[in-house]
Amino acid sequence: MSLTWNSSIGTNRPASASTAAGVLADLHPGNPISRLAALTLIACSDADLPSLLAAARAAKERFKPGVITYSRKVFIPLTNLCRDYCGYCTFRRDPGEAGAHTMTPDEVLSVARAGEKLGCTEALFSLGDKPELLFPEMRETLRRLGYNSTLHYLEAMCELVLRETNLLPHPNPGLLSAEWISRLARVSPSMGLMLETANQSLLGKGRAHDNAPDKVPSRRLRTIEEAGKQAVPFTTGLLIGIGESAADRVDTLLAIRGLHDRYGHIQEVIVQNFRVKPNIPMARWPEPSHGEMLRAVAVARLLLPRVNIQAPPNLSAPYYEDLADAGINDWGGISPLTPDYINPEKPWPHLEQLRLRTQAKGFELRQRLPVYPEFIAQVLAKPGLLSEKLRTASSDDGFAGRVAA
């Protein structure tokens, strides 16, 4: 059998090595795998799964040896009004619906200060996408607060938290223009937008993104690309189990990789599994299996060997430590104070439990900031309040300086 050079996988391998075992045997350590290899691995048998996990864990150890990180955060649900209606969302509300709420500046500051006392270093701002475009009630709320739009209000609240506390804001406000990325980058060291999926057929009737105008993949990619052009450290990721195929998962990761190859700004890729909840349009939808999640995480690690890969532990409880075997190097934001408003029925593990279970897998648990160590220097390079606060918050090696007990 002749050997061919496959430049996309970066290995010398037989052209017919298309089984998972064949792909794994020919991995070239440190090189990202090809689409074809990823498609083979994400569909691997249970018998091949341990070898896939071992390869992913080895790739993680080459990238970030010995450590798994988390960000100690407070969750600030600035408004849960949203103009989208995603089929899996339990967060969003219409005006007047039970639980609909837009936080006041006092409420924002009070949550941030309470988190500060508990050693938090991140204020995660989560909010619905541009609710004022659909709801006159939100326009009225913003008028009373003194702002033209939800993004103007978000910018002011990020600045308030930055000025008045030691927390660093990380906003997740949905689609953003170039101007808004630039404005929010002045008051937050990083920001995020989940790509979720590159499969635009999920916008079709009765599917997860039916009636979700902000979930058009090309529009989300444009926001992520604009952040890249402005060198903003950016968090993105994919959702597993919302009606996409295993091939879609690979293509979503490849779309993210394409932008990171061009701009180098993707600080973190979140692999998030759908969990069913009552009272959502997808209440009867099957959840992805633990095995699907492990395969997706492992393939993400091998497609992106030098990008931080995160999976939330509360969505894989009680077996979440298995994710450490699949190549993650981060557990995401964990709050000692506020619930997970996106998945309120799945509490975060107690931090001490997380530490012990991370240690049992052979890793030290370290607290990071909302911006990862390798991206801190570029934020510090811009003088002003943000870089002053970031310098104070970070340790010499770029982790959280004020490590809580």
Ligand code: SF4
């Ligand atoms: S997932 Fe986000 S964009 Fe979709 S409905 Fe919920 S809050 Fe809105």
